[in-house]
Amino acid sequence: MKELYDVIVIGGGVVGSAIAREFTRYKLKVAVLEKNEDVCYETSGRNSGVIHGGFAYDTGTLKARLCVEGNRGFDALAEELDIPFVRCGKVLVGNTEEEMESLKRTMKQGEANGATNLTLIDEEELHRICPAAVGKFAMFSKNSGVVDPFIYTIALAENAVQNGAEYFLNHEVTAITRKDGVYEITASGEVFRTRYVVNSAGLGCGKISDMLGITGYHVIGSKGDYIILDQRTGKNLPMPIYPVPSNTYMGIHVTNTTDGNVIVGPNAINVTDFTYYGVPQEHMDYLAESASDIWPYIFKPEYIRNYSGILPKWVDENGKIQDFKIEMREDIAPNAVNLVGIESPGLTSAVPIGRYVVSMIAEREELIPNPDFNPRREGIARFEKMSNEERAAMIEKDPDYGEVICRCQKVTKAEILKAIHNPLGVHTMVGIKYRTRSMMGRCQGGYCQMRIEQLIEKECGLKAEEIKYNKSDSWILTGKVREEGI
Amino acid sequence: MEKRDVIIIGGGPAGLAAALELYNLGIKDVLILEREKMLGGILRQCIHDGFGLTRFGETLSGPEYIARFIKEINEKQIPYLTNTSVIELTPDKKVTAAAPDGLKEYQAKAVILAMGCRERTRGALGIPGERPAGVYTAGVAQAYMNLYNRMPGKEVIILGSGDIGMIMARRMTLEGAHVQAVYEVLPNPSGLPRNIQQCLNDYDIPLHLSHTVTEIHGSSRLEGVTISKVDEKLKPIPGTEEYHACDTLILSVGLIPENELSIDAEVALDPRTRGAVTDAFFQTSQDGIFAAGNVLHVHDLVDFVSLEAEAMARGVAEYLNNDGLPACAISVKAGDGVGHTVPQKIMPGKAVTLSMRVTRRFRDAVLEIRQNGEVIKTRKLKKAIPAEMLNIALKAEEICGEGDLEVLIR
Known part of the structure; x- marks a missing residue:
């Protein structure tokens, strides 16, 4: 049996990793149990990558509060973690009087939430800041931005590991029991013992909540499909363009990525199967058609890939979507922090959620600061983003920076090697892809995947x-064609 | 910054043929930049035969074909750098390349684009469904098998009857995989008739025309695909879906000229070929930047790539010797039955070979070249298919006057 942990976080997504990282600020023995082979295979890696302003949520909710807090701190966080983040702003475009009223309400709500730098702009101003946007007016949220959701999640996890957290990948929790004040968590046949447990299982939050004995949560999946466009399209999209949102759904939008791609989507379909990520033809057609109303640059020759993501939404008996639930139920599951329905804006709110969870434990016992905690994590220096002077200097230092492996994204052998030897010990093809952007370009690995x-x-x-593609049974090759030397 | 008369980007069939022809024309200050560890380009992985019939009158494997060029390059000591990736090209012909021994910058008088092409992917086609492992483009599967000795799968379905797809059907069969069938969305095959015979018929691999993959199944490794029949507009017909279990889907669904550097250099592209717009000298819209081979338009046979690159090299030599080239003001337009023509601009009194593809099958048809509505040349076509490139040589005296040309099939 393993030694006793102080805290075990179930789920190594963006929120679980942020929670783990916050715990490593204290002298605590922390572990993360993640069922997948890597940290961003589900909701954390399958979204729009938008850092939200915090205006879209009902005032007084955790969603509103933690989102505004997350947005405010994101420049400092991005700097600490060395992750791609652009505070590019975003616009919500409208045409009708009704939409204008709705935007005014959204703006008022945003201001009540503490979101700043929200302005209503006319068509002329809209076209000045975002020339390709289609609309008669817009709400401009200057504080909104975009992040690389893969690198962001990975950076939080890596920094947690650097500060002492242990990650157990490929460990799916199947049972939780409590004996003599200690939780025993069974994951992939191993038993982990811990004083505190945090349910940050994302799509699995309902299942883990049930295992803790906190039953009754109804969690539905909201599946959204996306199309990714070629990097060259990004020049026509300086910031995300959204339609005027309804109460429950942000609408199909176009989002620039930190690397100049454009993502189109998502729709929102309620699902009960949280493992099916297929994208149907009619959804792709609908996305392109619908988003073309606000941004007319969607052409099929620019498609490079499609994907989908599923948000875990906690709903009441009427199907109404609820706020984030972050609770400790001492009566049922002492020393357990239960997170339910952490959907959008989870990416923006991850670190504030982490602090919130830690504060709940800190109310129960005094946490001793970890004097060795280092919030800084160094990313893999990207050849593509360097000036030619920097490139020359890098190659001088490390000749592997002169060997381009992925041509579309200009990823060098040095970057691939660093990614293979990552702190989490992930060596799937997709793991390397997420860490370097190799295979993410227009040829989709046609040139580089063999290398x-x-x-x-x-x-x-x-x-x-x-060698695996992403999951444990996703083999990519059957072996050698024939043994060498025969 | 190092100065060169000519920088050739890419050491495949087009780049090497151009370098040799330049050498023969007395242009020696040439440098070939090749990103791979050796010269040869895509032919290194094309271990099947059928190359060189036109050029050498014998059938060679890809490596054998290109070895003849590499040998000559070495004999003539034409300079080249391998393991050197060009990462930037500017309109004023500055070339930046990365190599393990340093970042290199060149100022060229002329630049030759010879980067070849890439394969159309699943994402570009937008095939619906899940995204498991086991969906490969034909060229990736070919590289795994022929360059790296790695087997991509065992139970195989192939989408697209492009030549590489059919060649991989045979190759995988020979190495013990079971290739169930080749499906083609069009009502006619995309690849050459000889490949249908030698790669499919000879191995009892069925070819199903007017069918496509409408869903991909599997959350980890590919588990199967749904195949549907398509109507004359290539739309899947509801109710015709059939599920086929397989662990590998090979895509042979088209090639796209690799023009990312060309776009950086603000070279105008033709939306039909997705290659540069070129003139009778194979000069692009940018002064002193030339293109030939698959980067210009996708060829059927490498022999024609070599020929085209040599013709281009003569244009480059003329450009260097005369400090520029005369303008080509006559546009060549693709009319009925013709998909595209290369080059797109020509001039009076300059012989040129027009390369083109027909848009559909023709039997006993006549290809006409018209100027100002007047027929200036005809060629009888016993048979013409989209899979085969047509080359029509126009003599210098056949092009006179200023009117635009139209090429069409009657």
Whole structure:
């Protein structure tokens, strides 16, 4: 049996990783149990990557409060974690009087929430800041931005690991029991013991909540599909363009990424299967058609990929979407922090959620600061983003920076090697992709995937048939065509 | 910054043929930049035969074909750098390349674009469904098998009857995989007839025309695909869906000229070929930047790539010797039955070979070239199919006057 942990976080998504990282600020033994092979295979990696302003949520809710707090702190966080973040602003475009009224209400709500820098702008101003946007007027949220959701989640996890947290990937929790004031958590056949447990299981929050004995939460999945456009399209989209939102749904929008791609979507379909990420034809057609009303640059030759994500939404008996639930139920599950329905704006709110969870524990016992805690994490220096002077200097220092492996994203061998030897020990193809952006360009790995596969084999001492795409059973090769030398 | 008369981007069939022709024309201050560890381009992985019939009168494998060029490059000591990726090209012909021994910057008098093409992917087609492992483009599967000795899968379905797809159907069969079938969305095959015979018929691999993949299944590794029949507008017909279990889907659904550097250099592209707009000298819209081979338009046979690159090299030599080239003001337009023509601009009194593809099958048809509505040349076509490129040579004296040309099929 393993030694006793102070805190075990179930779920290594953006929120779980932020929580783990916040706990490592204190002298605590922290572990994270993640059922997938990496940290952003579900909701954290499957979204629009928008850092929200905080105006879209009912005043007084955790969603509103933590989102505004998260947005406010994001520049400092991005700097600490060395992650791609652009505070580009965003616009909500409208045409009708009704939409104008709705925007005015949204703005008022935003101001009540503490969101700042919200302005109503006319068509002329809209076209000045976002020339391609279609609309008669807009609400401009200057504080909104975009982040690379993969690198962001990975950076939180890596920084947690650097500060002592242990990540157990491929560990799906199947049972939780409590004996003599200690939780025993069974995950992939191993038993972990801990004083505190945090349910940050995302789409699995209902299941884990039930295991803790806190029953009755109805969690539905809201699935959204997306189309990704070529990097060259980004020049026509300086900031995300949204329609005027309804109460429950932000609408199909177009979002620039930190790397110049454009993502189109999402729709929102209620689902009960939280593992099916297929994108149907009619949804792709609908996305393109619908988003073309606000941004007319969606052309099929620019499509490079499609994907979908599922948000866990906690709903009441009438199906009404509820606020984030972050609770401790001492009567049922002492020393357990239960997070339910952490959907959008979870990406923006992750670190404030982490602080909130830690504060709940801090009310119960005195937490001793960890003097060695270092909030800074160094990312992999990206060749593509460097000036030619910087590139020359990097190659001088490390010749592997002169070997371009992925041509579309200009990712070098040095970056791939650093990604293979990442702090979380992930060596799937998608793990390398998320960490370097290799295989994310217009050729989708047509040029580089074989080279990356070969490097993983060599660096990790793995056989071809042991290399995985993303999940444990997602083999990419059956092995050698024939044994060498025959 | 190092100065060069000519920088050739890409050491594949187009780049090497151009370098040799430049050498023969007395232009020696040439440098070939190749990102791979050796010269040869995509032919290194094309271990099947069928190359060189037109050029050498014998059938060679891809590596054999290109070895002849590499040998000559070495004999003539034409300079080249391998492991060197061009990362930037400016309109004024500054070339920046990355290599393990440093970042290199060149100022060229002329630049030759010879980067070849890339494969159309699943994402570009927008095939619906999940995104499991096991969906490969044909060229990726070919590289895994022929360059890296790695087997991509065992139970295979192929979408698209492009040549590489059919060649991979045979190749995978020979290595013990079970290739169930090739599905093609069009009512006619995309690849060459000889490949249908030698790669499919000879191995009893069925080819189903007017069918496509309408859903991909599997959350980890591919588990199967849904195949549907399509109507004459290529739309899937509801009710015709059939599920086929498989672990590998190979896509051979088209090639796209790789023009990212060209776009950086503000070279105008033709939306039909997705390659540069070129003139009778193979000069692009940018002064002193030339293009030939698959970066210009996708060819059917490498022999024609070599020929085109040589013709381009003569244009480059003329450009260097005369400090520029005369303007080509006559536009060549693709009329009925013709998808595109290359080059798109020509001039009176300059012989040129027009390359084109037909848009559909023709039998006993006549290709006409008209100027100002007047027929200036005809060619009888016993048979013409989209899979095969047509090359029509126009003599210098056949092009006179200023009117635009139209190429069409009657």
